[in-house]
Amino acid sequence: MADKTVMMERLIAKNYGCLQDVDVKLTPLHAFIGPNDSGKSTILRAVRVVEHIIQDGFSTNGNSFVGPFAPGFSSFGQEHFVQGDFSGDIQLRVWASSNVRLNAILLKSNKGIFVGETLGRVIDAAKRENVDASAVSFLEKRRGATLVHLEPKALGKPGHLIPTGERLQLSGESGHGLASIYDAIMSRNVERFMEIQDQTRALFPTVRKIQLKTMSNYEKQLEIELQDESRIPVELVSEGLLIYLAFAALPYLDPVSLILVEEPENGLHPARIRDVMRILREISK
Numbered sequence: 524m525a526d527k528t529v530m531m532e533r534l535i536a537k538n539y540g541c542l543q544d545v546d547v548k549l550t551p552l553h554a555f556i557g558p559n560d561s562g563k564s565t566i567l568r569a570v571r572v573v574e575h576i577i578q579d580g581f582s583t584n585g586n587s588f589v590g591p592f593a594p595g596f597s598s599f600g601q602e603h604f605v606q607g608d609f610s611g612d613i614q615l616r617v618w619a620s621s622n623v624r625l626n627a628i629l630l631k632s633n634k635g636i637f638v639g640e641t642l643g644r645v646i647d648a649a650k651r652e653n654v655d656a657s658a659v660s661f662l663e664k665r666r667g668a669t670l671v672h673l674e675p676k677a678l679g680k681p682g683h684l685i686p687t688g689e690r691l692q693l694s695g696e697s698g699h700g701l702a703s704i705y706d707a708i709m710s711r712n713v714e715r716f717m718e719i720q721d722q723t724r725a726l727f728p729t730v731r732k733i734q735l736k737t738m739s740n741y742e743k744q745l746e747i748e749l750q751d752e753s754r755i756p757v758e759l760v761s762e763g764l765l766i767y768l769a770f771a772a773l774p775y776l777d778p779v780s781l782i783l784v785e786e787p788e789n790g791l792h793p794a795r796i797r798d799v800m801r802i803l804r805e806i807s808k
Contacts, residue, residue, distance in 0.1 A: 529661050531570065531781065533608035539572075539596055540565040552807040567670060567783040573607035574668035574781050576617050576628055576642060613658050632658040665780050671769070672785035673698045678765045679757040681742040682706070690777040696785075698769050702745045702757075705768075706735050708775050719771045726798060727764055762790040770799045774806055782806060 531549055536542040541562050555563045596603040596618075604618030614631040630637045630645045635658075639645040642662065649659050674697040682703030685691065691707055694700035709716040720733050732748040736756075747755045747764070757765070766789070773782065784803070788796050 529609050529611050529613070529665075531573070531607045531609050534566070534570055534573075535606040535608070536566070536569045536604070538603045539569050539605050542566065542569060545569075552804060564672075564785055567785055569605045570607070570781065571668050571670050571783055572605045572617055573615055574665070577615065577662055577665040577667060577780075609661070611657060611661065613661055630658060630662070667779050668781040668783055669693070669776070669779045670696055670783040670785065671698060672696045673766050673769050673789070675762040675765045675790060678769055679745065679760065681738045681744040684741050684743065687711070692776055693769075701765075701769055701772065702735060702743050704772050704776065705733065705745065706743045708772070709735065715775055719768075719775075722771060723764075723768065726767065726795065730764070733768070763792055763795060766790045767795055767799065770802050773802065 530551060534545070534547045534549060536545045538544075542565050545562070545566065547566065555566055557563055602618075604616050606614060606616040608614050612632055614629070616629040616631070618629070628639055628642055628645050630649065635649065637645045637648040639648060646659055646662055669692065671693065677695070677697035677699040678701045680699050680702075682694070682700045685703050685707040687710075691704055692700075693704065705716070705719075708719070716733075723733065724730050729749050730747055731750045731752065734746040734748050734754065735743045736746045738744050745757045745760070745765075745768070747757075747760050749755060770787075782803075787799055787803075791799065
């Protein structure tokens with residue numbers, strides 16, 4: 524999924540994790556299907572490497588890659604890189620030398636090629652040459668990526684309150700912080716909260732309300748009220764309902780340029796997968 528003007532149309536990865544030589548054309552809503560251990564998750568992380576470089580740069584710990592680079596560049600072969608080709612003839616490449624000590628960024632467009640060890644240096648080089656305002660604008664406006672691999676236990680954990688004006692984002696890939704998101708949605712725009720609640724009730728007829736239980740001065744936790752007005756603690760809420768609530772909240776998070784979802788069908792009844800796909804299609808627009 525991409526912004527309205529520039530999207531990643533192609534991913535090339537060489538010797539990144541288990542990906543020895545992969546070249547994939549991408550669409551606004553794209554699904555990777557295959558058996559376990561076939562590289563689907565690694566492809567998502569390769570895409571995130573490119574987007575993370577745009578948004579936050581990279582970090583190293585000694586001689587090893589950390590953070591968004593996991594599983595990292597492999598030690599075999601002579602070429603190690605992940606490249607995203609974007610509409611507008613823009614290419615962004617992150618690569619390492621064979622000893623996995625060098626990391627750098629290459630920005631290639633129809634106006635020039637710029638190389639640097641940080642994104643800031645690449646932007647400075649492009650501005651200094653004054654030849655590629657469109658590519659610089661693309662880099663400065665790109666909003667990064669979010670990767671989620673939703674886990675019911677994490678979704679049910681209490682979440683810290685989100686101050687007014689702070690970005691709405693889940694705390695991690697597993698979905699920790701979902702209660703925080705719902706509390707913020709309710710306080711910032713109660714109509715949006717009611718829309719999610721109405722949609723949830725239509726799909727889960729036993730649900731009457733989505734509640735937020737105060738756990739402390741700074742934490743809240745999800746709770747479900749049933750039609751008979753009994754309240755169900757989040758520990759007893761079905762995994763499918765929790766996962767659906769996480770997907771239902773995605774459109775209300777602060778927008779990013781790309782959302783990566785690992786195993787979106789896990790824990791969902793087949794009938795709910797259709798509803799999740801409807802949500803993802805709306806986001807992709």
